[in-house]
Amino acid sequence: MDYGMISQIEKARRYAEEPQRITFNALTATFKGNNADYNITLDENGWNCTCDGFQSHGICPHIMTLERLFKPMLKRPPLPYASGQNVVSDVEKASRYAEEKDRIQFQSFKVTFQGTNNDHTVVYDQGQWDCDSVSFKLRGVCSHTMAMERLLKGMVQPMPAHVTE
Ligand SMILES: [Zn+2]
Numbered sequence: 001m002d003y004g005m006i007s008q009i010e011k012a013r014r015y016a017e018e019p020q021r022i023t024f025n026a027l028t029a030t031f032k033g034n035n036a037d038y039n040i041t042l043d044e045n046g047w048n049c050t051c052d053g054f055q056s057h058g059i060c061p062h063i064m065t066l067e068r069l070f071k072p073m074l075k076r077p078p079l080p081y082a083s084g085q086n087v088v089s090d091v092e093k094a095s096r097y098a099e100e101k102d103r104i105q106f107q108s109f110k111v112t113f114q115g116t117n118n119d120h121t122v123v124y125d126q127g128q129w130d131c132d133s134v135s136f137k138l139r140g141v142c143s144h145t146m147a148m149e150r151l152l153k154g155m156v157q158p159m160p161a162h163v164t165e
């Protein structure tokens with residue numbers, strides 16, 4: 001028995017119930033719309049989406065969907081509605097899309113994870129995971145990466161073979 005590993009798994013379960021520990025510093029994701037796929041980014045300059053709505057109004061139902069799903073992990077105010085935007089339609093779309101998480105696939109992200117004692121940085125890039133914690137250096141997996149996998153289930157590629165259940 002790897003008791004260290006068991007304790008990491010237990011911590012990950014608890015952390016996944018406390019998403020406010022996590023802050024997205026940057027992300028890139030693909031959003032499968034009804035007619036086309038769009039690329040969403042969040043970085044120090046804020047949000048961007050490749051759809052027409054965002055190009056015209058600086059807000060769109062795709063980003064509104066991520067704001068709904070990841071509110072406690074964004075630590076930023078939601079984008080303001082824009083004049084000319086069809087707010088009713090966009091709100092309706094975002095609430096439907098939030099129930100259809102398979103539309104979203106993360107390509108990369110960088111988060112700050114408030115651990116029990118220290119803050120850690122978790123990075124995901126095209127299926128590769130990394131964390132600056134000692135546990136990750138030892139095992140190639142840690143409570144922080146496992147918690148992120150739980151929170152983003154279906155929207156990221158899982159880490160190679162390890163037991164999380
Ligand atoms: Zn969009």
Ligand SMILES: [Zn+2]
Nearest residue numbers: 131133142144
């Ligand atoms: Zn870690």
